[in-house]
Amino acid sequence: MKMRALKAAFPYTIPIFAGFWFLGLAYGIYANVSGFSFIYPTVMSIVIFGGSLEFVTVAMLLSPFAPLQALLMAILIQARHLFYGIAMLDKFKGTGWKKYYLIYGMCDETFSINFTAKVPEGINKGWFMVFVTLLNEFYWVSGATIGGIVGSYLTFDTQGLGFVMTAMFVVIFMEQYQREHSHITAWVGLASSFLCLDLFGSQAFIIPAMICILVTLTLIRGPLERKGI
Secondary structure, X not given: OHHHHHHHHHHHHHHHHHHHHHHHHHHHHHHHHOOOXXXXXXXXXXXXXXXXXXXXXXXXHOOOOOHHHHHHHHHHHHOHHHHHHHHOHHHHOOOOOXXXXXHHOOOHHHHHHHHHOOOOOOOOHHHHHHHHHHHHHHHHHHHHHHHHHHHOOOOOOOXXXXXXXXXXXXXXXXXXXXXXXXXXXXHHHHHHHHHHHHHHOOOOOHHHHHHHHHHHHHHHHHHHHHOOO
């Protein structure tokens, strides 16, 4: 039963493999050239398992000790998982102990697959979702680990590699922008970011900007939904 579920889940994760390995390698190398042993990206990729947050964590570890700021940053960056969890409540019913791992290992890509995939007849739903989650996590952890190991052997100049995080967020933003019929939410994000950058400076604008975005979108959610946006 488990092998059948694994064989059914694997094809769904193949597109994730390339993306996760590329970003995982970049993350591992970025952590290494920032001064961390490969153990750090390996452990963080297992424990945190949140790509964008892991990139930010490297920068936070190099900054002055600020636990409250780190907590707020983690909550705001990963807040979307609260909505993922609500959407998956019915999907996780009847999975027993597996739901605890499914909750822990749910990332954007895993959520997309487990929420939309039609589990083949005769395949246990719980094991199918577990293997989707496990494979995606394996891709990310192995990529981060290899990147962390390889980073110490690179002979070319890796200065500026940290820009991969910025590039990743730009790509995510552009993809979301293209999918939207109305770009109000995108402009809210840009306006809030530039306003907070001007008010708080480049070292402290992220958390105020994310709070500003959250508050603004909450306030305009009703009118947008009534207009079908």
